[in-house]
Amino acid sequence: MGLGPLLGLRHVAQPSLSYSYAPKIDQGRYHVFGSIGQMGEQRHLGVSLGNTFQAKYRKGKGTAKVDLLSVSSSAGYNYLAAEKRWSGIGTSAAVLPGNPLFDLRLSNYYDVYRKRSEYTNLDAGLRLSGAFGRPQPKTAPGKAEADTALPGQASDSTAGILIGETADASAADGDSTGTPADSARPETSGSLQGPGGLPWSAWLGLSQGWRAGQGAVQSMVRGSAEASITKNWKVSYGQYYDVRQRQMVSQEYSVYRDLHCWEARFSSTKSGIYWFYEIRINLKSIPELKLQLPKSGRASY
Structure with missing residues (x-):
């Protein structure tokens, strides 16, 4: 067709x-530990x-x-x-x-004796990604075709959503967000910077649950976002919201700094009345070599 x-x-x-078949294990024939009961035939x-x-x-x-x-x-x-x-x-x-962009899943459990669905869950998600960057200047007429492939220019294989027609991969070097002087600097390997500039990503998800005799028992919205504001700085945020209760279940955010051979991260999480934050500096090649300062507690209200 x-x-x-x-x-x-x-x-x-x-x-x-x-x-599958498993024979009965006789407790008198084999030694059985006290915390492990006798196994019957299956x-x-x-x-x-x-x-x-x-x-x-x-x-x-x-x-x-x-x-x-x-x-x-x-x-x-x-x-x-x-x-x-x-x-x-x-x-x-x-x-x-x-x-890679869209996710929709449905699960159901049907009781053959009661002849009804005991529960049904629906999960939906949307993912977006792209890169921030300053558009490349257009090539002047008469230039050779080879000159149109500027360093860092996004190609057809670039995944996600690109802000602008094209983006300069070297528009942000170190802590710069992309000045004219920065655009002449070569891109270094192993950085947070994507092929089209500074990468970002976002995800939004919905979870809905129904139970037999109870109707809708769960309705949750989850979301997260992450962006590299410079080549060495990255921020992220996530949240978990209960639609039925109309309240925020949890929130978390983090700030990341690339320190060449080292890396530093500040993260914070709040769930209900409880909160937690942590400052961590570690060696990239040996994450166990670290300085970690955690702190937790509960709100006093």
Whole structure:
């Protein structure tokens, strides 16, 4: 089949069957430690089915394949159970699994005896990344084609979202945020600086949970952001918010400084009435060689 760039669809099924057996261990025959009880006979059968739905499409002069949806279900059978030998059916599904920007997952547990879903969880996430930097000056007419590939200029393989048309990789050197004098400095290897400038990333996630007879029991929003404000300075922030309770569960942030062979970090976390912060300086090659000053406590209100 073919529909525009779409060349075809494919369904891949992966059934699986497993059997496990463990004999009864006689406590009188073998020495058993006091904290470990006697082990009885076990016989178990496991059944699972994985499904992957894929699409094949045109990409440039060639073709590419993408996973659209994956669904897997599993159940177990206990031969020695007095009753209710079948376990519930656990199912998980993911939309566009492996996508670096988007994440959507659904999980469910179905009780075959009560004939109802005991719980359902939904997790969604969005990831963004890019680089801050000053756009490259446009090449004057008549310049050789080789001159258009300026040092640090972003290529087609640069991942994430790039701020501006192109970014100067040497726009920030050391603690500079990118002055004209800095742009002439060569980029050093092993720095926090990405191919298009100073990298940044952000993530936002939602977790929703439902339980049988209770409805929605959980609604959480999580988020984090990280950015290199210069080549040697990096800041990050994360939060965990309870939508149902309308309160912040926890927050954390950190400030990182590259000290060539050493590195320093200040981090702070607050969860409810409890807080914690830490100052740490360590050798990059030997992280165990460090100076660490932790402090914790609780709010006095």
